[in-house]
Amino acid sequence: MRMASTDIKSVLVENRVFPPFADIEKNATISGMQAYDDLVKEAQQDPNEFWGRLAKEHLNWTTPFTQVLDESEAPFYKWFSDGELNVSANCLDRHLGTPTENKTAIIFETDDGKVLRVTYRELYDRVCEFANGLKALGYKKGDRAIIYLPMSIEAVVAMQACVRLGMIHSVVFGGFSSKSIHERLVDVGASLVITADEQMRGGKTIALKPAVDEAIATGGCQAVRHVVVYRRTGGNVQWHEGRDLWMHDVCQGQAGPCEPVPVNAEHPLFILYTSGSTGKPKGVQHASAGYLLWASLTVKWAFDAKESDVYWCTADVGWITGHTYIVYGPLAAGVTQVMFEGVPTYPNAGRFWEMIQRHEVSIFYTAPTAIRSLIKAAEAQPECHPRKYDLNSLRIIGSVGEPINPEAWMWYFKEVGRERCPILDTWWQTETGGHMITPLPGVTPLKPGSCTLPLPGIEMAIVDETGTDVKSGTGGFLVVKRPWPAMIRTIWGDPERFKKNYFPPEMKGYYLAGDGAQRDTDGYFWIMGRVDDVLNVSGHRLGTMEIESALVSHSLVAEAAVVGRPDDTTGEAIVAFVVLKRSLPEGDEAAKIAKELRDWVAKEIGPIAKPKDIRFGENLPKTRSGKIMRRLLRNVARGEEITQDVSTLENPTILDQLSQSV
Numbered sequence: 001m002r003m004a005s006t007d008i009k010s011v012l013v014e015n016r017v018f019p020p021f022a023d024i025e026k027n028a029t030i031s032g033m034q035a036y037d038d039l040v041k042e043a044q045q046d047p048n049e050f051w052g053r054l055a056k057e058h059l060n061w062t063t064p065f066t067q068v069l070d071e072s073e074a075p076f077y078k079w080f081s082d083g084e085l086n087v088s089a090n091c092l093d094r095h096l097g098t099p100t101e102n103k104t105a106i107i108f109e110t111d112d113g114k115v116l117r118v119t120y121r122e123l124y125d126r127v128c129e130f131a132n133g134l135k136a137l138g139y140k141k142g143d144r145a146i147i148y149l150p151m152s153i154e155a156v157v158a159m160q161a162c163v164r165l166g167m168i169h170s171v172v173f174g175g176f177s178s179k180s181i182h183e184r185l186v187d188v189g190a191s192l193v194i195t196a197d198e199q200m201r202g203g204k205t206i207a208l209k210p211a212v213d214e215a216i217a218t219g220g221c222q223a224v225r226h227v228v229v230y231r232r233t234g235g236n237v238q239w240h241e242g243r244d245l246w247m248h249d250v251c252q253g254q255a256g257p258c259e260p261v262p263v264n265a266e267h268p269l270f271i272l273y274t275s276g277s278t279g280k281p282k283g284v285q286h287a288s289a290g291y292l293l294w295a296s297l298t299v300k301w302a303f304d305a306k307e308s309d310v311y312w313c314t315a316d317v318g319w320i321t322g323h324t325y326i327v328y329g330p331l332a333a334g335v336t337q338v339m340f341e342g343v344p345t346y347p348n349a350g351r352f353w354e355m356i357q358r359h360e361v362s363i364f365y366t367a368p369t370a371i372r373s374l375i376k377a378a379e380a381q382p383e384c385h386p387r388k389y390d391l392n393s394l395r396i397i398g399s400v401g402e403p404i405n406p407e408a409w410m411w412y413f414k415e416v417g418r419e420r421c422p423i424l425d426t427w428w429q430t431e432t433g434g435h436m437i438t439p440l441p442g443v444t445p446l447k448p449g450s451c452t453l454p455l456p457g458i459e460m461a462i463v464d465e466t467g468t469d470v471k472s473g474t475g476g477f478l479v480v481k482r483p484w485p486a487m488i489r490t491i492w493g494d495p496e497r498f499k500k501n502y503f504p505p506e507m508k509g510y511y512l513a514g515d516g517a518q519r520d521t522d523g524y525f526w527i528m529g530r531v532d533d534v535l536n537v538s539g540h541r542l543g544t545m546e547i548e549s550a551l552v553s554h555s556l557v558a559e560a561a562v563v564g565r566p567d568d569t570t571g572e573a574i575v576a577f578v579v580l581k582r583s584l585p586e587g588d589e590a591a592k593i594a595k596e597l598r599d600w601v602a603k604e605i606g607p608i609a610k611p612k613d614i615r616f617g618e619n620l621p622k623t624r625s626g627k628i629m630r631r632l633l634r635n636v637a638r639g640e641e642i643t644q645d646v647s648t649l650e651n652p653t654i655l656d657q658l659s660q661s662v
């Protein structure tokens, strides 16, 4: 682990502050700084009382809990652990007999623009029907299911049906290869796979079932009894008689209620794999009650979701954002949400803005990478610029997944939010279950590029390598000092790795997030990126994001990623991969622009931050979810052979371009 530091003038020192908008503050669930402070204080004074109160108010229990936090086996914390409930009942049944019953739960828009709607009642019926079908096949509490589905109402039905029976799901993102499916199938010991024939993205069909067939054929998956297939396109599939079943056949004749199976609060709800800094992906295990409490509460607190809102989170259900902020949080909160099958650039780069206009979306949640690529697209194709659309319905806009650089923040604020919507820059992780640090729309003055302040009950701190708090303005390790209900419970099948990774002995029992951060004098958090992405150049430490932010603030630059490369004289050298807003430069022109960018960075941060090597490409290597694959860039920067699985890359040819030094 390397530490972040601030001995270099940071582009993150932002002077712009945007106070909360009066109309939003007035009606917000948490309204005004005093209300926030009161909650923070309540949580500090008696955390058990605080979390116990919220768990009683926001969840329906079949057996009430008597103990809030059990620390007896720390860091394997347990929450509400003598209580029982069912998560699906808390997302669906709770709305029956209330005005929410007949409210639209999901407005689903397909890749080619068809719109399907289900009410809460209809979603309940469909979940019951499928759960009854699974039950008839002998599936029961504790069984594991791998879900490999495209964005669809069926994906929500499949996940909810599993948890209704007390089954544990592990969703594998549709962009992952059969190798990834196989690893997860074996690791969780799944007896059920739920998939689709094909998926539709950007006007193309992409087969899904063959990857499942291949994964199972690899071996070691004897536990798999059935593969249930949702027919999305009607494309050809190979059929394994006896093992494979159509989803509509499983549902056939199963109409009627399906009793939700009460489970212990700590019963595993799902396992979601995420990449660690080394080794194979970790199966992050979440527990039922604590996770759902936070999913639902943060939809109400951070998104300030109201009865009349139309909410849209653009994430895929294959990621934690899709779990918490599509499948669980919004349903538990009774929100109407938009769900989208396709990609932001099809049929053109105005798709998001057009959908916001069409469905009158009021809360919009997306990723900085999407924003940055849409900035670029809007410049190239003026007809796709958000200004061309009526976005008056928006009241809150959010960002998640990576630091949002101040320039992208300002564009999002001005061009999308029209300077009247707060941006929620939400910092959290797969492991945290839900938001941890985020502005609240009716409370927090915003600073572009800062995720601002922790949520009430969440005790974030920045510490040095001995676990001691650092002074404000000094970089350090981001930690969580106290357990919180939605925290990761363990790594599935590997409790030792869990302890070693997240609760290393030097951190005094704090949860180590793996990010570097600093706090300013207002107590605002500034995330500097993963600790392993922080560079040390000639004894000076630099956040890769700081350099990226500087590069992106240059008028020629659309996107940039910076990695470190071992260097004999300086320890580490900075390599910058840059996508320009213009066409790919060559020869002298490339050299000239590279020099201009180096000087620019020197001016923005300090000469030490000048990239040693600048590589231009038409794009950066990204996963289909849009995350920049930094590990791959480090390989490219070092001229190493690529050993990593690149099957999830959107654009593998880009690697060749980026291998060329200017």
Ligand code: WT7
Residues within 6 Å of the ligand: 274, 320, 321, 399, 400, 401, 402, 403, 404, 425, 426, 427, 428, 429, 430, 431, 451, 513, 514, 515, 527, 529, 530
């Ligand atoms: C890592 C977690 C959170 C759900 C999606 C990603 C980075 C996340 C922010 C933010 C700066 C952020 C962190 C974190 N990250 N949100 N608002 N500002 N960095 O979940 O795949 O588990 O990744 O994403 O580095 O550790 P994930």
